[in-house]
Amino acid sequence: MKKTILSLLIACCTLVTTLAQTKITLNTDLAKTQISKHIYGHFAEHLGRCIYGGIYVGEGNTKIPNTAGVRNDVIQALKELKVPNLRWPGGCFADAYQWKDGIGPKANRPKMVNVWWGGVTEDNSFGTHDFLDLCERIGAEPYLAGNVGSGTVKDLSDWVSYVNHPGGSPMAEARKQNGRATPWNVKLWGVGNEAWGCGGNMTAEYYSNIYRQYATFMSDSKDAVLYKIASGASDGDYAWTETLMKNIPHKMMQAVALHHYSVLGWTVDKGPSVDFNEAQYFKIMEEAWQMDEFIKGHSTIMDKYDPQKKIDLIVDEWGGWYSVEPGTNPGFLYQQNTMRDAMIAGLTLNIFNNHADRVRGANLAQIVNVLQSVILTNEEKMLLTPTYHVMKMYNVHQDALLVPISIESPSYNFQGKELTAVSASASKDASGALNISLTNIDYSKPHEVTINLRGEDFSKMSGKILSSAKINDHNTFEQPNKVSVKDFSGAKLEKGVLKLTIPAYSVIVLNVKK
Template identity: 85%
Template sequence: MKKVLLSLVACWLVLDVIAQTKITLNSDLAKTQINKHIYGHFAEHLGRCIYGGIYVGEGNTKIPNTAGVRNDVIQALKDLKIPNLRWPGGCFADTYQWKDGIGPKDKRPKMVNVWWGGVTEDNSFGTHDFLDLCERIGAEPYLAGNVGSGTVKDLVDWVSYVNHPGGSPMAELRKQNGREKPWNVQLWGVGNEAWGCGGNMTAEYYANIYRQYATFMADWNNTGKLYRIASGASDGDYQWTETLMKNIPHNMLSGVALHHYSVISWTDKGPSVNFNEQEYFKIMDEAWKMEEFVTRHSTIMDKYDPEKKVALIVDEWGGWYSVEPGTNPGFLYQQNTMRDAMIAGLTLNIFNNHADRVRGANLAQIVNVLQSVILTNEEKMLLTPTYHVMKMYNVHQDALLVPISIESPSYEFQGKKLTAVSASASKNAAGAMTISLTNIDYSKPHEITINLRGDEFSKVSGQILASAKINDFNSFEQPNKITVKEFAGAKLDKGVLKLTIPAYSVITLTLKK
């Protein structure tokens, strides 16, 4: 009898440790396309993102480069299949004078980067450098226009410089600077954070300003109307979205932006590496708020745009912590741990599942700033856990969203609860289905049962990103401490898929017929 009781206790303990998650997928109902631009990135003139990160100078013989851009960064970004790259900001965009960044580099005027560190910007990386980089990595450029301190003519001239085929003063200036054919840039941000560093405007005032700027932006190549994106809300400022959707004619509005960062507190952001569970839980809570923000902003947009012609573009998102000790506070350089992988997996699942309205997003930022996918130190370069998650998930780009229902136990801490497991799925043109799973639980693995409906599959393969500790990260001494590995723990039997996902890990599964 004693042995029986001990066995029962052991079973109860196992059930308590291995939480149960149930998922149902209906692959035959896949209709909505997951826009590839959800997987966009962001490069601002901030800290070591551009200089030392992307651009090391054309005369640099120590670090292999192409026209001054690091070859290792080019290759890493090509492998990541970046669909678009946003530039030059951010707050920097509304102080940037694009004409200062063209022509002979030794004749370009300097400026002071008043937003980020007060450093002198020599404008050696400008429009040609950025647009040529986008061509090399296969990404569409997303240019953020200066509305805060610029003029309508400044932005109109920029559009003409990069898009007009020839005959206009700006097109001829482009040709004099060595570029015969236009780049045909379609993605344009009409200002940035107009409610803050972009001008401290009211929503009503900005809506009128937007209408003015958008009126004069033209597409001379007739390759399609410019994709104009309005400076949208921060977090839960639903009135901002309401005002823009109400006051801007939708025929001149392609997208409305949204910014949300996962941050503990704007006064005390906490460490990027040596965080505790309380700090971890708070960041996960902030990451999960993206679901609420996307849902409620989308509901407002549905009121004015039931056909969903205007996209929600989350063009700044990611984790924000205190800078690494000993670094310039204005450079926003932080390490990237498994916690950041959790933010990435969870957020991308949210975006995928809202693909009917969310049709673009930009992780902040691409190199050496905030939640970077790449870190550099002189000739050294490493790929962060966030990079690996973005690469694992890029199979969803332009695939069809598979409707999903999920019942997940909570991750609990000090009486508060968060959904532990998030998931999204898609089906590609060949009929293969990919399921992405993220378990943010700080200590518990989760047993997952997935009921597959609508299609029959016979093969399953997988990848996993996991590590021994939530605080683990890739360093320049150990650049491959955290890497993607094969996952063979998923079992498929008669339309039911079973697996166990470890605590704080990300898994992608591919099913084929």
């Protein structure tokens, strides 16, 4: 009998201690820094089926409902996502794109070969008007990436005039002749893309001078003061950022870009998007967590030259990158999207939010049918990915005030390595409500979370959760809702303390009100 009781006690103690303990403190009355909505931006490149077939199906298409050739289901989904800005036309494609080939009567537009992505020929039927009109329909600010690699200063200057000048200039008159009387007033401009690579294989010193030249001839207009973004570093190339911050006059530059992908390695075989193992999963999570390290490193250099933080850091390419789906064009970068991608999204957005004093924009790569997409399409079918659901859950943070946070989380351990398992960020919206986002990247363990709310009293609470039975779970055109958001009622609030359990590989967003 004694042995039985002892066994029961040991079993109970083991059960109590199986849940890893995460402790979070939120100083709700100290929220001051605004989380820019532009952190939740997206990216649409002329790559694979992102534009043609994904966004644009042609004005004569009677099979797929569309508005001016743009899929109605995509328009509605992006409206609901509250996309703050959309970057176009690339990417590597941007520095090969001749924007004047994409305006005027579609039947007269010259064709081009997309040398970067699959060598396909496209007809330029989706151009400046189509993209900027799409942005208006979904309520997003356009972010145009200028051609610095193969274009000229005049080409980019003319593009600025075409979309922004109210009238009287040759480019503004050409716009009017092409059916658009009023300017779009585009403010966000990338001065080239990946100048260290596909944008020209330049040195940082050379690009700094090129940037100064191009930026000089990009003119503001009455209703569009330009926000110019310099082509920034990849990953931990801190020397690139230092050279730009040192050599480009700050009055000519509003932001510096940064690119970082969560990828197993830059080989042909980047690992499967669905049938991955824990070793591959852990490595991708390791890469995702590196975003925090890179932001801190680049911010430290920027602080050296810009202590008042007037120059923003824009992470305008990020996300997971795997091998393409079997049987698809290797140059189209089409991959599935699982709960692993939801982990990348939740973790990365928490990192961005918590660095909102310097990170004021970002663009997930890419929006439809390419890399870590929020939408996948197949002819008339469309589905929303786990990443879409995380981005939608997190959009409560857009333009809200960042709540200072301290967190103690146990590790997710694998083969002698460890990563912080639970990440979190919090904000206070205009109504005074508190929104808390939590992501547990642990491959197998749920975590018990205790959140101390200091500074204000709260009494009401609701929540949403994205979770699934397996880490490899994903949505298909046959099962488009296998992974979906559900209401979460497992959190308890008592005397300023929130307690909940977050399952393994899950995302939770809580809304707490006074």
